Amino acid sequence: MRSSFALGLLASALTLTATAAFDCKKAQVAGHMYDLSPLAREIALDTNTTTPPTLTGTRYTLNPCAALKAEPDSVPAIDRCPEGAWVCRSVTNYKKDEKPRVTEVNAVAGKSSKDEPTLEAKASGSETPAEFHWILKGAEVEKVAWSTDIKFVCNKNAKDQDLPKVVEFKDGVLSLEWSVPAACALGSGDDKPPGNGDKDKDGSKEPIGSSGGGFFSTLFTLFVVVSTLYLVLGVMYNYLIVRASGLDLIPNRAFWREFPYLCSDFAQHVWGMVSGHRRGGYSVV
Numbered sequence: 001m002r003s004s005f006a007l008g009l010l011a012s013a014l015t016l017t018a019t020a021a022f023d024c025k026k027a028q029v030a031g032h033m034y035d036l037s038p039l040a041r042e043i044a045l046d047t048n049t050t051t052p053p054t055l056t057g058t059r060y061t062l063n064p065c066a067a068l069k070a071e072p073d074s075v076p077a078i079d080r081c082p083e084g085a086w087v088c089r090s091v092t093n094y095k096k097d098e099k100p101r102v103t104e105v106n107a108v109a110g111k112s113s114k115d116e117p118t119l120e121a122k123a124s125g126s127e128t129p130a131e132f133h134w135i136l137k138g139a140e141v142e143k144v145a146w147s148t149d150i151k152f153v154c155n156k157n158a159k160d161q162d163l164p165k166v167v168e169f170k171d172g173v174l175s176l177e178w179s180v181p182a183a184c185a186l187g188s189g190d191d192k193p194p195g196n197g198d199k200d201k202d203g204s205k206e207p208i209g210s211s212g213g214g215f216f217s218t219l220f221t222l223f224v225v226v227s228t229l230y231l232v233l234g235v236m237y238n239y240l241i242v243r244a245s246g247l248d249l250i251p252n253r254a255f256w257r258e259f260p261y262l263c264s265d266f267a268q269h270v271w272g273m274v275s276g277h278r279r280g281g282y283s284v285v
């Protein structure tokens with residue numbers, strides 16, 4: 001009973017340390033909120049180029065809000081995107097009267113289930129960013145680190161169903177441009193042109209708040225985890241080895257009983273020193 005409670009406590013402490021998953025519904029860029037969830041779907045972008053005597057088709061598959069789903073078994077394992085990919089690039093070669101052949105397939109963004117994109121506003125200045133970038137590293141191919149950079153542009157006249165444009169795939173970087181209403185900041189005054197929003201926030205290259213927090217929240221989480229571990233291991237030790245029960249299960253109970261008195265002693269001591277100094281200082285005058 002007790003140990004299962006302790007384990008529960010430990011589990012919840014560990015969950016606290018895991019960073020929140022990338023949330024398309026509450027994406028944050030330079031202090032502004034965006035809802036990218038209308039774009040959450042798998043999209044395929046195809047281009048064909050003639051490469052006599054064959055035809056070469058390049059396909060980019062992507063979902064801005066989650067890693068791609070595993071491909072069906074009908075696709076040979078060797079032709080599938082690596083697991084954990086958010087953006088996949090595959091090249092198929094077509095030759096007259098022959099079966100199409102997949103000649104390249106790899107992740108341009110995301111290479112494990114832990115990978116998540118970051119959102120950055122690259123333009124300087126303190127206005128509501130009219131555009132921002134979605135960036136995620138992918139596989140390493142021939143010593144070149146691949147990555148994807150989707151430039152999101154706020155466009156209220158477009159539709160969220162519109163597809164992104166492939167700008168280029170150069171030096172391992174796939175650049176896309178996506179002009180959609182979902183790329184407009186939330187609550188920045190609906191019909192104001194971009195750039196007239198609230199001017200309270202600065203921060204031109206701030207990673208998204210998916211992991212939020214910062215130094216103090218990390219410190220706090222660490223403190224919680226360490227305290228919980230101390231408590232849990234202490235209770236387990238007392239229970240299993242010392243065979244204590246009841247309140248005696250609390251680790252170092254005697255010390256903690258004294259702790260308030262120690263604190264008040266310490267505070268009194270410090271207060272005595274500080275006020276003593278003051279008095280001394282004034283008495284000279």
Ligand SMILES: *[C@@H]1O[C@H](CO)[C@@H](O)[C@H](O)[C@H]1NC(C)=O
Pocket residue numbers: 046047048055057094
């Ligand atoms: C590219 O070529 C293949 C083979 O001819 C064809 O099946 C496919 O529909 C073409 N895709 C585009 C986008 O033109």
